[in-house]
Amino acid sequence: MEIALPNPDRTITAYRLTGTPIPFERHAAADFPRIAYAAAHVVADPLASHDPWLTPAIDWDTTLKFRHRLWDLGLGVAEAMDTAQRGMGLTWAEAQELIRRSQAEARTRSDGLIAYGAGTDHLPPGPDVTIDDVIRAYEEQVGFVEGQGGRVILMASRALKVAAKSPDDYATVYGRILGQVRQPVILHWLGEMFDPALEGYWGHPTHEAAMDVCLDVIAAHADKVDGIKISLLSKEKEIAMRRRLPAGVRMYTGDDFNYAELIAGDAEGHSDALLGIFDAIAPAASAALAALGRGSDNEFFELLEPTVPLSRHIFSAPTRFYKTGVVFLAYLNGLQEHFAMIGGQQSTRSLQHLAELFRLADKARVLADPDLAVDRMKRVLAVHGLA
Numbered sequence: 161m162e163i164a165l166p167n168p169d170r171t172i173t174a175y176r177l178t179g180t181p182i183p184f185e186r187h188a189a190a191d192f193p194r195i196a197y198a199a200a201h202v203v204a205d206p207l208a209s210h211d212p213w214l215t216p217a218i219d220w221d222t223t224l225k226f227r228h229r230l231w232d233l234g235l236g237v238a239e240a241m242d243t244a245q246r247g248m249g250l251t252w253a254e255a256q257e258l259i260r261r262s263q264a265e266a267r268t269r270s271d272g273l274i275a276y277g278a279g280t281d282h283l284p285p286g287p288d289v290t291i292d293d294v295i296r297a298y299e300e301q302v303g304f305v306e307g308q309g310g311r312v313i314l315m316a317s318r319a320l321k322v323a324a325k326s327p328d329d330y331a332t333v334y335g336r337i338l339g340q341v342r343q344p345v346i347l348h349w350l351g352e353m354f355d356p357a358l359e360g361y362w363g364h365p366t367h368e369a370a371m372d373v374c375l376d377v378i379a380a381h382a383d384k385v386d387g388i389k390i391s392l393l394s395k396e397k398e399i400a401m402r403r404r405l406p407a408g409v410r411m412y413t414g415d416d417f418n419y420a421e422l423i424a425g426d427a428e429g430h431s432d433a434l435l436g437i438f439d440a441i442a443p444a445a446s447a448a449l450a451a452l453g454r455g456s457d458n459e460f461f462e463l464l465e466p467t468v469p470l471s472r473h474i475f476s477a478p479t480r481f482y483k484t485g486v487v488f489l490a491y492l493n494g495l496q497e498h499f500a501m502i503g504g505q506q507s508t509r510s511l512q513h514l515a516e517l518f519r520l521a522d523k524a525r526v527l528a529d530p531d532l533a534v535d536r537m538k539r540v541l542a543v544h545g546l547a
Contacts, residue, residue, distance in 0.1 A: 161530055165537075177530050177534070182444045182526065184233070185447060186234070187447075189273060191448065191449070192449040193453045197237065197438070198438035199238040200226060200238065200243060201218040201439055201483060201486050202250060202502065203247065203487075203496045205217040205218055209349050218257075219491040223261075226241075228265065231273070233445075233446035235273075239276045241315070241355060241527075242277075242355070243483060245501070245503060248480065252281055252282035255281075256304060257386040259305060263308045264285070274311070278305045278312045278314060279301060279316070279317055280320065285357070287322075292318075293319070294317060294320045295309070302337060306341070313346045314337065327364065330362050332337055334340045334347075339384070341384055345384065346385075346389060348391070349388060349391065350391050351412075353391075353395065353477065368397075374388070382408065387410030388409070388411060392415070393415055395421065398431065402431060406443070410431075412431065416471045417471065417475070420448075422471070433445075437471040437475070437487050440486045443526070444464065447463050467524040469520050473517055485509060485513070487505075488506075488509075491536060492527060492536050493526075511541070514540060
């Protein structure tokens with residue numbers, strides 16, 4: 161099977177597909193030796209009458225159907241996170257509706273593992289915002305999630321980054337919130353490569369110094385912290401932090417560049433997973449984790465390692481536009497009928513980027529139906545003038 165794809169030198173050559181798709185096989189979370197969440201995307205409604213850049217329109221049925229697919233594979237759902245375009249098209253108003261609907265769906269299943277992002281994105285950062293304002297904003301969102309019966313993923317705050325005058329302000333805010341939560345939360349340290357507005361988070365310009373502040377917060381409230389997801393795209397920093405966590409506090413890898421080896425772990429420990437790339441490669445992630453659960457380390461790496469080049473491409477700089485690649489792969493795989501995103505974010509990646517994504521997805525064996533994928537890739541090429 162062949163398709164003509166553009167190359168960086170502007171030539172167009174035939175690409176022959178070679179990947180044998182990894183089959184969709186149901187698993188239970190109990191089959192896995194790690195806790196694994198997929199940060200899930202939302203599906204836009206392309207038929208809505210609205211201004212796409214200003215007002216999100218969501219296809220709720222298809223969005224929720226995708227959550228059930230993740231659960232069928234044994235994966236948990238990390239809901240209303242940055243993969244769902246939180247802060248890049250999805251406002252707190254839509255996030256609340258997403259949380260309500262997803263929690264209702266989770267209640268219909270015995271295996272509906274799900275947790276929800278709670279942050280301060282309804283509070284615009286500014287010079288007049290105080291630490292108390294940030295605390296109240298966090299309290300509002302945490303209160304909403306817990307009021308729905310949900311578990312909290314405590315997201316990083318742009319407003320706190322602006323309002324904080326020192327690392328002590330971070331300790332104050334997180335201490336106040338962690339002191340109130342009903343059950344242990346997952347902290348999320350999102351690096352500046354994902355959100356430039358968060359550069360210098362925890363009150364220090366270097367990740368190493370920031371890590372000390374974060375670890376002090378965790379140590380002071382270890383009974384209220386299930387784990388932490390760090391998204392710094394550095395396996396060395398993740399491993400260093402993992403080895404310093406208090407007993408019982410998990411490291412959830414957010415490293416979409418090095419997840420295979422971090423999940424496998426070393427003699428001193430391993431990472432669980434909370435990854436945006438698991439949205440895009442869910443069957444491969446599920447099969448690999450099941451293999452690891454059977455003690456087949458070689459099969460784990462054989463399934464997961466080929467997805468790493470794909471993930472590195474999807475999450476290449478500017479990393480914050482990775483959601484476009486995630487949604488594009490969902491479109492190629494027939495999980496949604498269009499390549500449109502809320503906020504018009506489908507335009508954030510070039511045709512060259514999408515063509516290389518297609519090649520790498522084939523090599524990673526994550527094109528579920530190659531015939532369908534080729535047909536849909538041809539449609540995208542035609543829209544760009546390459547009929």
